[in-house]
Amino acid sequence: MARGAAKVGPWSDVPRQDGRRFVVTGANSGVGLETARTLAQRGAHVVLACRNAEKGATAARGIGRVDGSVEVLALDVSDLSSVRRFAAEVGDVDVLVNNAGILGVPFSRSVDGIELQLATNHVGHFALANLLLPRLTDRVVVVSSQSHRHGDLRLDDLDWEQRGYSPYGAYGASKLANMHFLAELQRRLTAAGSTLRATGAHPGSTATAITSSSGDGLLAWVGSWGHGLVGMKPLQGAMSTLYAATMDVPGNTYLGPHRLREMNGWPVGVGRSRAAIDPELAKAVWVASEELSGVSWPLG
Numbered sequence: 001m002a003r004g005a006a007k008v009g010p011w012s013d014v015p016r017q018d019g020r021r022f023v024v025t026g027a028n029s030g031v032g033l034e035t036a037r038t039l040a041q042r043g044a045h046v047v048l049a050c051r052n053a054e055k056g057a058t059a060a061r062g063i064g065r066v067d068g069s070v071e072v073l074a075l076d077v078s079d080l081s082s083v084r085r086f087a088a089e090v091g092d093v094d095v096l097v098n099n100a101g102i103l104g105v106p107f108s109r110s111v112d113g114i115e116l117q118l119a120t121n122h123v124g125h126f127a128l129a130n131l132l133l134p135r136l137t138d139r140v141v142v143v144s145s146q147s148h149r150h151g152d153l154r155l156d157d158l159d160w161e162q163r164g165y166s167p168y169g170a171y172g173a174s175k176l177a178n179m180h181f182l183a184e185l186q187r188r189l190t191a192a193g194s195t196l197r198a199t200g201a202h203p204g205s206t207a208t209a210i211t212s213s214s215g216d217g218l219l220a221w222v223g224s225w226g227h228g229l230v231g232m233k234p235l236q237g238a239m240s241t242l243y244a245a246t247m248d249v250p251g252n253t254y255l256g257p258h259r260l261r262e263m264n265g266w267p268v269g270v271g272r273s274r275a276a277i278d279p280e281l282a283k284a285v286w287v288a289s290e291e292l293s294g295v296s297w298p299l300g
Helices: 030-041 053-063 080-089 116-135 146-150 167-191 217-230 239-246 279-293
Strands: 021-025 045-050 069-074 093-098 136-143 197-201 254-259 264-269
Touching (some): 021 030, 045 053, 116 279, 167 279
Parallel strands (some): 021 093
């Protein structure tokens, strides 16, 4: 267990967040919505950063009465021009929660020519975090997945041009990129003498709609029904993210559910794959991400 991480048990005691401003990407459904709802209930102002502003507005209305407040801003993290617009408009932020993601989609490229899962799950969030760092006061939360353990992140073939495309393999690679971003971001913050921190989390097996756009009937069924039968409700699945976003844990802490191979339970510090703790690979992934996004480290 990481120092400062939650003790095993039914943790849901999110501390008050009055006067604090959060951005949660992909906040119109699932874990993102429950993260935003809980933060607003605890007094925060929460920006729901959603690709579809209409769905975001519907989600905001559905959050109900809260002690804090919510607003919706359009953000398509797969589109770097959208990321730049959002970063220019959003203002000062205490905590950025990089939550939005897609899983197992057929091969396609973003408007910027990047394989779509890498673009959505990693590159857009990498750019957003770096653009916002000068206006952040607390931390960046990187939402990854147990699937990072199956990721094969080839720096010489990030776009799957030299090998046969694997929808789930590409997802795992994008989640491994998340893990390298988490580690290298914290290394850079520490080296720069910054008080900001980077933390990470994964939701385990949680019933969400992330597989619905995969084009794979079986995968979509597993996501909507299988996880519904054996997994957690989105609110419990959001607890690891909420812990990473609000509790006093060290930078580079990675949290997930405590039981059933991290599929179910309550937030604790969890491990990561051997590939995910390679510092030289993390540095190389950072350089590749700067090249893909056109966004560089902003703190000198």
